[in-house]
Amino acid sequence: MDIGKKIGLTYGPPTRNAFGNALKEVGAQNQNLVVVDGDVGNSTRTQYFRDEFPDRFFNVGIAESNLIGTASGLWASGKDVLAASFACFLLCNAYDQIRMSIAFPQANIKLMGSHSGISIGEDGPSQMAIEDIALATALPNFTVIVPADAPSTKAATHAMFDREGPVYLRTGRPKVPVLYDENLDFNIGEAIQVRDGSDISIIACGLMVAIALEAAHTLSEEGIDARVIDMHTVKPLDTDAIVKAATDTGAIVTAEEHVLEGGLGAGVAHVVARHKPVPMGFVGIDNTYAESGKPEELLAKYGLMPEDIVQKVRGTLKKK
Amino acid sequence: MIKNNQSDQENIEQLQKITKKLSRQIIEITTRAGSGHPSSSLSAIEIMVALYLGGIMNYRPDEPGWPDRDRFILSKGHAAPGLYAVLAEAGYFDPEMLLTLREIGSPLEGHPNMRVLPGVEASTGSLGQGLSIGLGHALAARVDGRDFQVYVMIGDGETNQGQVWEAAMTAAKYRVSNLTAILDYNKFQQTGSVNHVMPTLEPLVEKWMAFGWHTTEINGHVFDDIFSAIRNAQATDNRPHIIIAHTLKGHGLSPFEKDDVNRKHGKPLTEEEKAQALEELEAYSYDQKITSFEQRPNPNIEPPERRQ
Ligand SMILES: Cc1ncc(C[n+]2csc(CCOP(=O)(O)OP(=O)(O)O)c2C)c(N)n1
Ligand SMILES: [Mg+2]
Numbered sequence: 369m370d371i372g373k374k375i376g377l378t379y380g381p382p383t384r385n386a387f388g389n390a391l392k393e394v395g396a397q398n399q400n401l402v403v404v405d406g407d408v409g410n411s412t413r414t415q416y417f418r419d420e421f422p423d424r425f426f427n428v429g430i431a432e433s434n435l436i437g438t439a440s441g442l443w444a445s446g447k448d449v450l451a452a453s454f455a456c457f458l459l460c461n462a463y464d465q466i467r468m469s470i471a472f473p474q475a476n477i478k479l480m481g482s483h484s485g486i487s488i489g490e491d492g493p494s495q496m497a498i499e500d501i502a503l504a505t506a507l508p509n510f511t512v513i514v515p516a517d518a519p520s521t522k523a524a525t526h527a528m529f530d531r532e533g534p535v536y537l538r539t540g541r542p543k544v545p546v547l548y549d550e551n552l553d554f555n556i557g558e559a560i561q562v563r564d565g566s567d568i569s570i571i572a573c574g575l576m577v578a579i580a581l582e583a584a585h586t587l588s589e590e591g592i593d594a595r596v597i598d599m600h601t602v603k604p605l606d607t608d609a610i611v612k613a614a615t616d617t618g619a620i621v622t623a624e625e626h627v628l629e630g631g632l633g634a635g636v637a638h639v640v641a642r643h644k645p646v647p648m649g650f651v652g653i654d655n656t657y658a659e660s661g662k663p664e665e666l667l668a669k670y671g672l673m674p675e676d677i678v679q680k681v682r683g684t685l686k687k688k
Numbered sequence: 689m690i691k692n693n694q695s696d697q698e699n700i701e702q703l704q705k706i707t708k709k710l711s712r713q714i715i716e717i718t719t720r721a722g723s724g725h726p727s728s729s730l731s732a733i734e735i736m737v738a739l740y741l742g743g744i745m746n747y748r749p750d751e752p753g754w755p756d757r758d759r760f761i762l763s764k765g766h767a768a769p770g771l772y773a774v775l776a777e778a779g780y781f782d783p784e785m786l787l788t789l790r791e792i793g794s795p796l797e798g799h800p801n802m803r804v805l806p807g808v809e810a811s812t813g814s815l816g817q818g819l820s821i822g823l824g825h826a827l828a829a830r831v832d833g834r835d836f837q838v839y840v841m842i843g844d845g846e847t848n849q850g851q852v853w854e855a856a857m858t859a860a861k862y863r864v865s866n867l868t869a870i871l872d873y874n875k876f877q878q879t880g881s882v883n884h885v886m887p888t889l890e891p892l893v894e895k896w897m898a899f900g901w902h903t904t905e906i907n908g909h910v911f912d913d914i915f916s917a918i919r920n921a922q923a924t925d926n927r928p929h930i931i932i933a934h935t936l937k938g939h940g941l942s943p944f945e946k947d948d949v950n951r952k953h954g955k956p957l958t959e960e961e962k963a964q965a966l967e968e969l970e971a972y973s974y975d976q977k978i979t980s981f982e983q984r985p986n987p988n989i990e991p992p993e994r995r996q
Contacts, residue, residue: 394701405880407845407885410950415879425881429886430815457814467690490723490790492798494765494813661792669792 372578375585377545384482384539386518388413390525404451406435412452412482431488432461439640440469455481455497471507480537485625488541492660502630504536504605511535512603517547523554557601559609565595569613569620576623583677613643623651649684700911704974705935710773718956721790727938727951729770731874736774738914749779752806763818764843765799780807816849826867841870845877859928860900868921869930874937876951908933941965
């Protein structure tokens with residue numbers, strides 16, 4: 369991908385790799401941590417943990433409902449648990465198990481779904497999670513984190529294990545631009561303003577933060593001064609940051625690699641409508657499944673490129 | 689229904705030739721695409737060739753929705769390159785299109801999509817779901833009084849999924865004799881061998897029998913075996929049938945064999961490996977019977993004593 373290169377961003381490892389490395393660190397610190405895999409550890413990078421701590425690693429086979437149930441039993445008997453798979457199979461194949469065996473009993477289980485969004489590319493729509501944020505945020509008691517780059521994924525991985533209760537961490541397949549340095553200040557539920565601006569706020573998560581930064585750069589050339597906010601925690605949302613953005617800039621555009629229903633945009637709109645109504649625009653996947661293709665081609669075809677955010681900003685500003 | 693000439697030596701030699709051609713295509717188009725699952729496609733290729741091109745299945749490429757057609761469902765959808773090569777050869781689309789595998793705008797997606805490619809009977813790629821879909825087709829035939837066969841190809845790793853066994857139990861309940869499952873027993877799944885990931889898949893034949901299925905165990909690379917298994921399947925009344933096909937993930941070609949973790953699962957060959965594989969494929973003779981039949985994972989557990 370070339371996204372962000374023209375504004376000087378350099379590429380780092382995929383967020384799933386950053387997760388895998390951080391998981392290994394957590395495993396070294398916490399002997400009580402066990403990891404459960406659904407035969408995709410080489411893809412989700414839980415393999416890094418397995419190679420280091422094979423006795424605390426269980427591969428339950430290609431069986432996501434079994435994965436969640438086993439995780440729940442391990443938790444109920446006192447273990448700290450991480451369960452991982454592709455985001456689509458984890459959330460979609462095992463949703464009732466997640467509901468009954470994790471969300472309902474408020475189990476202290478951490479879930480990691482990799483290969484989120486359409487930027488996985490060629491494997492195609494059956495492997496792309498584009499509904500997972502809606503599913504995860506709908507669950508009472510859940511925390512949902514969608515980090516933007518490798519350093520913030522590392523920080524998010526450590527932070528989620530310090531948090532009591534169920535957490536869903538969403539990572540991606542491709543290499544992505546680096547936005548933060550290694551010792552960033554990362555707190556669950558506290559958005560990070562990555563660019564200040566006064567005309568409009570772009571609130572994004574995951575890969576879309578880098579894309580929003582490139583859009584903001586283009587907009588600045590047109591004299592539009594956009595604030596960019598990394599809303600890495602999609603649940604609970606940082607209400608203060610959203611209200612402040614609405615108050616300071618008077619318009620908001622959201623951007624996510626997810627369907628428009630039930631994701632970041634819907635959540636932000638909920639806060640905006642309740643606390644500080646301002647014109648809003650929404651960038652996301654519009655009521656369709658994608659297809660196979662190269663990541664950047666797909667982002668373009670399904671309306672997730674910097675130009676798409678730029679256009680949405682222009683349209684939203686007209687309503688101000 | 690099986691046509692009577694299909695086990696002619698001449699016919700089989702023709703099918704072997706076609707298999708080699710399609711195997712070459714599988715290797716070439718995945719390397720060209722830079723991603724995909726050639727080894728998973730190659731283990732299943734003779735079976736798909738026999739079904740579509742060996743006179744077993746009834747279908748009309750110019751009328752993909754013909755209600756009386758036999759159905760084939762590739763439940764292990766990642767073997768799509770194999771299915772696409774076979775569908776092209778069967779006349780569903782121009783083989784030139786194979787070169788667009790995994791490209792944007794192409795109906796030849798990474799996993800089969802029934803909405804964009806005529807001939808694809810089910811959208812698959814999330815493992816575990818195909819056998820239930822096949823059961824639905826088989827029951828529809830009963831309700832509508834139609835006489836078609838349903839074939840579902842599942843992976844050995846795929847049978848980790850509970851849904852496979854849910855479908856197995858239900859198919860036996862309804863005694864659907866027009867449903868045939870084919871298990872591609874290539875002994876490998878994603879992160880390792882079946883022996884490593886789920887050794888308790890064995891005893892496999894006994895499991896399916898216990899679920900009420902007729903079983904036939906074959907070498908899935910030998911056409912004679914495939915045809916006689918299909919004949920067996922069609923001769924069984926009142927029960928679903930499963931063909932447990934011992935195969936080699938990557939068809940025994942050395943670039944795949946070298947990877948003893950997962951036979952290069954989900955990885956195309958490099959240009960260099962491709963040249964090697966194509967050379968071996970060219971030289972491959974069907975007279976040298978593939979000897980995978982005896983390789984069984986070791987469950988390391990004693991079956992429980994039966995109570996009298
Ligand atoms: C529900 C689900 N979980 C995980 C995956 C990821 N995955 C793709 S192929 C594969 C291994 C399949 O093994 P097997 O069924 O033995 O097929 P083979 O490639 O050996 O033919 C896995 C785990 C998936 N496609 N679907
Ligand atoms: Mg297999």
